[in-house]
Amino acid sequence: xxxxxxxxxxxxxxxxxxxxxxxxxxxxxxxxxxxxxxxxxxxxxxxxxxxxxxxxxxxxxxxxxxxxxxxxxxxxxxxxxxxxxxxxxxxxxxxxxxxxxxxxxxxxxxxxxxxxxxxxxxxxxxxxxxxxxxxxxxxxxxxxxxxxxxxxxxxxxxxxxxxxxxxxxxxxxxxxxxxxxxxxxxxxxxxxxx
Amino acid sequence: xxxxxxxxxxxxxxxxxxxxxxxxxxxxxxxxxxxxxxxxxxxxxxxxxxxxxxxxxxxxxxxxxxxxxxxxxxxxxxxxxxxxxxxxxxxxxxxxxxxxxxxxxxxxxxxxxxxxxxxxxxxxxxxxxxxxxxxxxxxxxxxxxxxxxxxxxxxxxxxxxxxxxxxxxxxxxxxxxxxxxxxxxxxxxxxxxx
DNA sequence: TATTTTTACTAACAAATGTTAGTTAATATC
DNA sequence: GATATTAACTAACATTTGTTAGTAAAAATA
Numbered sequence: 315x316x317x318x319x320x321x322x323x324x325x326x327x328x329x330x331x332x333x334x335x336x337x338x339x340x341x342x343x344x345x346x347x348x349x350x351x352x353x354x355x356x357x358x359x360x361x362x363x364x365x366x367x368x369x370x371x372x373x374x375x376x377x378x379x380x381x382x383x384x385x386x387x388x389x390x391x392x393x394x395x396x397x398x399x400x401x402x403x404x405x406x407x408x409x410x411x412x413x414x415x416x417x418x419x420x421x422x423x424x425x426x427x428x429x430x431x432x433x434x435x436x437x438x439x440x441x442x443x444x445x446x447x448x449x450x451x452x453x454x455x456x457x458x459x460x461x462x463x464x465x466x467x468x469x470x471x472x473x474x475x476x477x478x479x480x481x482x483x484x485x486x487x488x489x490x491x492x493x494x495x496x497x498x499x500x501x502x503x504x505x506x507x508x
Numbered sequence: 509x510x511x512x513x514x515x516x517x518x519x520x521x522x523x524x525x526x527x528x529x530x531x532x533x534x535x536x537x538x539x540x541x542x543x544x545x546x547x548x549x550x551x552x553x554x555x556x557x558x559x560x561x562x563x564x565x566x567x568x569x570x571x572x573x574x575x576x577x578x579x580x581x582x583x584x585x586x587x588x589x590x591x592x593x594x595x596x597x598x599x600x601x602x603x604x605x606x607x608x609x610x611x612x613x614x615x616x617x618x619x620x621x622x623x624x625x626x627x628x629x630x631x632x633x634x635x636x637x638x639x640x641x642x643x644x645x646x647x648x649x650x651x652x653x654x655x656x657x658x659x660x661x662x663x664x665x666x667x668x669x670x671x672x673x674x675x676x677x678x679x680x681x682x683x684x685x686x687x688x689x690x691x692x693x694x695x696x697x698x699x700x701x702x
Numbered sequence: 703t704a705t706t707t708t709t710a711c712t713a714a715c716a717a718a719t720g721t722t723a724g725t726t727a728a729t730a731t732c
Numbered sequence: 733g734a735t736a737t738t739a740a741c742t743a744a745c746a747t748t749t750g751t752t753a754g755t756a757a758a759a760a761t762a
Binding site: 338341450477497500502506 | 593656660670674675676687697698
């Protein structure tokens with residue numbers, strides 16, 4: 315069924331929905347908008363998906379699962395704390411390049427998840443942030459990092475990588491790899507000469 | 509009329525709208541939602557505002573005007589480039605603390621501006637970013653900053669300060685002034701020891 | 703005090719929303 | 733080839749949307 319390369323109608327719907335949610339927001343995108351992009355009537359989509367909520371749910375949790383599993387992987391690798399932070403930054407950028415619209419939706423439209431699932435999502439995010447912050451704190455304790463405020467450091471890094479999607483267009487004078495390099499330099503070395 | 513301290517009904521509407529737009533998005537907020545918060549019927553608000561679009565327009569451009577006028581002010585002051593960047597970062601954080609919901613709306617919901625005004629807004633933003641980037645480039649040329657990619661540096665700084673509103677709650681173990689200090693340290697000195 | 707303006711209300715509108723029902727053609731299974 | 737399932741369609745639904753019309757009370761102005 316899903317063994318050949320051709321994507322399911324369901325997958326196409328989820329993909330087109332992500333693009334539209336990114337551009338026009340969850341509330342600003344109608345089921346008829348999505349259907350138009352997929353090439354069928356709005357009602358027909360209900361043969362493949364349960365509801366508009368379910369589309370959002372699927373996009374958000376697919377992305378948060380990726381974040382969390384990558385974090386756990388990196389935590390267990392025998393790397394310096396600097397290298398672990400670098401790996402996480404690279405992961406964010408790569409995911410953004412490969413799966414931009416979905417990442418964007420998970421960052422912006424998660425708040426429109428139905429109340430029951432909203433808790434699960436914010437919990438997942440809190441867990442990710444906690445793990446990330448712990449790596450920073452450990453790096454400070456190990457004397458690898460400057461004694462910055464680890465919460466501020468965490469959100470400075472996360473903000474910088476999360477919203478690359480708002481301004482970065484790959485292949486326009488800057489490749490994804492170059493972006494990785496430059497952003498890591500900026501965040502780990504700082505702007506000013508010393 | 510507007511000389512005494514009491515805010516106009518119009519101002520109350522704009523303020524409550526900004527809070528709701530921040531929490532539920534522009535499309536997710538109905539005129540009846542706003543009216544409920546203000547304490548009148550939706551139809552009554554049309555004595556004070558022209559349309560829902562006009563509310564968004566007002567919020568977005570009030571904020572972009574502040575950004576631009578502050579940038580122009582700072583550009584003309586006799587400061588080092590490091591000090592100018594510091595002043596801009598402080599300005600972003602202060603505006604966010606004083607006018608959080610409006611800043612949030614200007615950052616997220618500007619894309620729902622009617623097409624005619626959308627151009628003006630993105631143009632204003634482009635102008636601001638260009639001016640900011642020029643300060644970074646000048647700082648590099650003057651040997652004050654490391655030879656980073658100035659576009660990446662610009663958006664790293666802007667992302668870091670723009671989305672503070674997503675995680676920062678003043679008075680919770682960190683004051684606005686401490687936040688300013690820490691974020692400036694992080695962005696200008698970097699995370700790693702050298 | 704008389705009159706004009708402001709501000710609130712209720713009622714209603716046309717359009718758009720997510721979704722269901724019922725149906726029919728295409729595809730897979732026996 | 734007969735039968736069952738999948739996937740598309742049209743039509744319609746109840747709500748919700750932003751907004752206008754008409755009206756009455758309150759406030760400002762003369």
